[in-house]
Amino acid sequence: MMSSAINVTLIHGTKKHSVQVSPPTATDAVASAHELQVCHLAQAAYQATEVPVHLQKLIFKGKSLSTDSQQSLESVGIRNGAKVMLIGKKSLEEDEHTKQITRITQEVGSNEKKQKDIEDEISGIEKGYLQADLIQDALKKLRKRLFACNEEFMKHLEKLDGMVMNDVHQSVKNKRKKTVDYIQGLLDKTDSLTNRIEHLQTRQDDR
Structure with missing residues (x-):
């Protein structure tokens, strides 16, 4: 189970962002045993690019990820050093x-x-x-x-x-x-x- 912070390269248009996705706090209601989830990646992407979560489209290896999903990053294959594409504009x-x-x-x-x-x-x-x-x-x-x-x-x-x-x-x-x-x-x-x-x-x- 993935629980420690990982670094992901976020590709947004012509820009590349090195994004750290950290485990949620113990009080995070959506957390399951502190595992990193797709929704946590979306929040990290928001901090890096200012593109609101509801306007984001995250793509990993050709597959679109739901930004409000509690699916673990590990289950979709995203690990440390992975490259994820972001489509979306600031509000x-x-x-x-x-x-x-x-x-x-x-x-x-x-x-x-x-x-x-x-x-x-x-x-x-x-x-x-x-x-x-x-x-x-x-x-x-x-x-x-x-x-x-x-x-x-x-x-x-x-x-x-x-x-x-x-x-x-x-x-x-x-x-x-x-x-x-x-x-x-x-x-x-x-x-x-x-x-x-x-x-x-x-x-x-x-x-």
């Missing part, structure tokens, strides 16, 4: 989520450049590069532009928060979290720049 929902997150990341990047321009102008004023009688007006405009950047960042966070991701692959969820953390960092920077503008305005008022 449309996951593809759409990935595209949306990519679009948002690109938009955030464009907004970050605007933030960087504002930071450079603040630094110039701090270093005394701007004529004194122009500083107050410049600071007001910078604060207005910074507020606009902040609003855009918040809108992007709302879009990400509104995405329903109950059954999508973990990598998609990780991609969203990475983008959220990226935006949070930029919001923190906005707060820092706002404080620098306020300090400059106070310094001008005291003159």
